[in-house]
Amino acid sequence: MAEFEESPRRTQRDPGVTRADRPVDETRHDQTGPSNDPPQQIAPGATFRDAAPSGGPLVRLPGPLAQRFTVVGELPVQGAESDLLLVRDRTIADPATEYVVKIFRRGYGADREVWRKLPELGSANVVRILETGHADGRDYEVIEYAAAGNLRSLMTSGVSVTDVLAQLAAGLDCLHRSGIVHRDLKPENVLVADVRPLRLVITDFGLSKAIEQSVVFASASRTLAYAAPESLSGQVSPARDWWSLGMIVRELVTGRPPFLGMSETTVVDHLATRPIDTGDITDPRLRLLCRGLLTRDPRRRWGGAEVARWLDGGSPTVTEEPVPEHQAPAGAGLAFSGRRYTDRTELARALVEQWDTAARYFFGRGEGGEAWRSLRDWLSTLPDDSRIELIDAHLTGAPPPDVKLLHLVRWLDPSLPPHFLGRRVTADDLPGLAALANDPAHADHRAACAIGWSLWQHDLLPALAGFADAADLKEIDARWRGRAAAWNQLAGWLRSRLPPPVTARLPDAGEPGRDDPPAVLLTLLALAARPAETGRTLADAAARAHASVREPVPWFRWLADGASDDPLRLLAVVRAAPDAVIEVEARRRDQEASQRRIADRRRHWEGAERRRLEGRSAAITRAALWSLPLLAIWTVGSLVVRQLLVGGGGESIHGAGRDTDPLPIFIALSAVAWAAQTTIEVVMAARQARDYLPLGLWSGMARAFRRAGTGLSGMSRAMSGTVRGPGARRRGCLVLVAAALPLLLLVVILPAFLAVAWLLWIAAMVLAPILHAVTAGIRLHRWRQRHEQAERDALGTAT
Known part of the structure; x- marks a missing residue:
């Protein structure tokens, strides 16, 4: 450590000859010793600096370098002690590979001890210096070219703080182990070697100690802004670099460069008299990190060990700085x-x-x-x-x-940044309030809502505009209130055209009891603060909301189709989408319930059908048994007709002068008629199954007999009433005549009937199955109608 604490001194310049360190190979970092070999090709896609090189450089390469390199241009990022040229090496196989030549100005020189240790570093987070030397009275360095810019260009792109911290800490550890203190670490001196994955390298660490004082006090306030308090007195130790890393981390977290807008005198006074404020860092872990790295006492400041513990999830101790007695005298x-x-x-x-x-x-x-x-x-x-x-x-x-x-x-x-309720409230912070208001689970949800209500009700943005760099808050407030008025007009119009459940989601901005939490109010604030970004966010949210409504909802389609790119209409779409999703879900649940009811009814119906069909065998057996009386009827009838023909002296069937016994013919026809009728009933039973049992062959006949009996009974009662009434004698005679007339006709017709009885019997045995088939078809048709109606009733379908 003695080397770190020694006072600044000037370095001795080499004679007017060049000295080249061996280039660091892509896969080897342990090469040491001088070499006159040209630098090897560096990895493709290596990195860039701040900007594209400008044409027509005014600085010329020293003579020995001019013989090997072609100047592409002069880099616009120049320091107080050196010039930077972008060059190509004409002596290698790929002359398109570009390098940076850093040429120290006259009067400035590099630390030879640093140059000696550079090839031994072997760190992926320290820039590769491929060659060092002295020519034409000036020191020079040949450095790998980084085409992706420096850390400053990434600080607004959401780069990971922990990733930057880990890589810079690794680079500083490597430098400090080799006895090198950077002394001027800042975002401009951190190059982006690779973007995906991110790889950062520390550069510009070779300043000679003799010029340290001039660099500190003559540099711009941006460079001074990263300097540790002890650098004002010339102290040199690794703790200076950790302070600078802390200022870089603080800038990454807060989004503001340190001491922005302050004069150099004010910065020096602040560094000499007071600590760095970390109250505007909301994340407690990051605030702990910054407090540790920005401890004013270099002996108690965090270093590599504490940063490593913090990265592993630990919480190293931070030394609280005592208050100087002169700042707080008693009383x-x-x-x-x-x-x-x-x-x-x-x-x-x-x-x-x-x-x-x-x-x-x-x-x-x-x-x-x-x-x-x-x-x-x-x-x-x-x-x-x-x-x-x-x-x-x-x-x-x-x-x-x-x-x-x-x-x-x-x-x-x-001069402070605008704060309210202990939170920073800049134009960049306002859009975040809307996100917190829409996230009740977030720890800062209530604070964001309270800030939003206070800004609106107490007109605080114009007051906050009085802080440093916050003048735009007054204009934002005017836009905010104009947006709120426009929203209230739109919401009132929409509420008159949308279903009642949706209107609750479209309250007036800041309406007590309805816009609570004030999500609408704070979304309009975000729209006023960052119109373009918030408009894109609303468009994306509206697209997601539209995609979440998976089935057509007429009112939501009307609302979404009319939104176009109007941010207020898009906000209405986002707000109304949950009700559209609820409606779709309710419709889906109703459909599922209906389908379940239909499925249950169908299961019940199918069960009833199975039970009906299970009775098919019994129905067929019953149909066959019920058909046996028909065989008896046809057989007995045939015997009766045959007896009438034989006993009554009727003609033979053929009328050919000899008698023919008709009984075999009658028996055969009877069997055919019975078989036909039995087949008809079996088919009916097979179709109707269990339903056939109460609807069999004789049920219709029984109903016919009941109707006939009812009719005869009525006729008998009518005749009895006729006989007992006035003029009964005359009516009785008429009734006797009416009753005797059919008997008389029967006596007259019977002989003629007996003559053709055999023919009529044969016709009956032929026509009866036909009539049976007709009546069976009618019965089957009526059963089908009743069966289909029962199915519709069971399934709940329309008739």
Whole structure:
């Protein structure tokens, strides 16, 4: 460590000859020793610096280098001690490979000890210096060319903080183990060697210690902004580089360069007298990291070991800096949170860091509180007449404590970034409030909602515009309120045209009880702060919402089709989409329930059908048994007709002078007729199965007999009434005549009937099966109708 603590000294220049270190091979990093070989080809796709080289360089290569290299252009990023040229080597196989030649200006030289140690580094996160030397009175270095720019170009693209931290920490560890302190680490001195995957390399670390003081005090404030406090007194140690890494991390986290807009004198004063504020870093892990790296005492500052533990998930201890006695004399200043403050800017930062405590402490009890009176008395000691307006206009009266604290902080230190409720509220932060308001599970959800309500109800954006670099907040506030008015008009029009359940999702902006949490209000704020980005976000969200509605919903289709690229209509689409999804889901559930009911009914019907068909065998057996009486009827009838023919002296069947016994013919025809009728009934039974049993052959006949019996009974009652009534004797005679007439006709017709009885019997045995088939068809048709109606009733389908 003694080498790190020695005072600056100047290096001795080499004679006017060149010295080339052996180029570092792609796969070997252990080559050492001088070599006059030309540099080997570096990996393709190697990296770039800040910008494309400019044409027509004014700087010329030293003589020995000019014989080997062709100048492509002069890089626009030049330092105070050197010039940078983009060149190509004419002596290698691939002359298109480009390198950077760093030529030190006259009066400046590189540290030879650093040059000696460079080939031994072997780190993927330290730039490869392929050749070093001295020619024409000037030191030079040949460096790999990085075409992807430096870390500054990536700081707005969402690069991973932990990835950057890990790579830069690895590079610094390698340098420090080799006894090299960079002393000027900043985003411009970190090159992007590869983009995917990201690989960063540290460069420009070879400044001689003799020029360190001039670099620190003569550089621009951006370079000074990354310098450690001890660099102001010339101290050199690895702790300086860890401080610079902490400032880079803080810039990555907050999105703002350190000391932006401050003069160099102000920066030097800040570094010499006060710590770096980390209160605007919301993530506690990142805030711990920055506090450790930005500890003012270099002996207690985090180094490589603590950073490694932090990357592994640990929480190394951070040394709290003691308050200098001259800043807090006994009884002097304003007491707050265990300290006394005399400096208004320090008090402002303390109030921001402990916002909730400060608001309750100073303003929670109103103007009668002791803390408020102490604050008022302390303000009266400050030589600033504007405190009167501050107290009368903003710190007294009805505003809530948080609003009063905002005006107090702004008055104390307007150079701070705008803060409210302890959170930074810049134009870049406003869109994030909408995302937090839409995420109730997030830890900062309630804080974002509270900030949104306060900004709207208390008109705070114009007040926040009084902070440093926040003037655009006033214009954003005007756009916000204009957007809110336009939204309220659109939402009212849409509510009159959309279903009632949807209207609740389209409240007026900031409407109490309906826009709560104030998602609509804060989305309009994001739209006012970043119109293009928020418009694209709403378009993407509307597209996802439209895709989530998987079935046609007429009102939602009308709303989405009319949105076009209007951000307010797109917001309405996003807000209404959940109801459209609910409607589709409800429709799907109804369909599924209906399908389940139909399936249940179908299962019940199919069960009934199975039970009906299970009775088919019994029905067929019953049909065959019920058909046996028909055989008896045909057989007995045939015997009767044959007896009539033989006993009554009737003619023979053939009428050929000899008698022929008709009985065999009658028996054969009877069997045929019975077989036909039995077949008809068996077919009926096979079709109707169990339904055939109560609807069999004789059920219709039984009904016919019942109807006939009912008719004869009615006729008998009618005749009895006729006989007992007035004129009964005359009517009785008429009834006897009417009853005797058929008997008389039968006596007259019977002989003729007997003559053709055999023919009529044969006709009956032929016609009866035909009539049976007809009636069976009618029965089957009626059964089918009843069966189909029963099926429709069972399945719940329309008739």
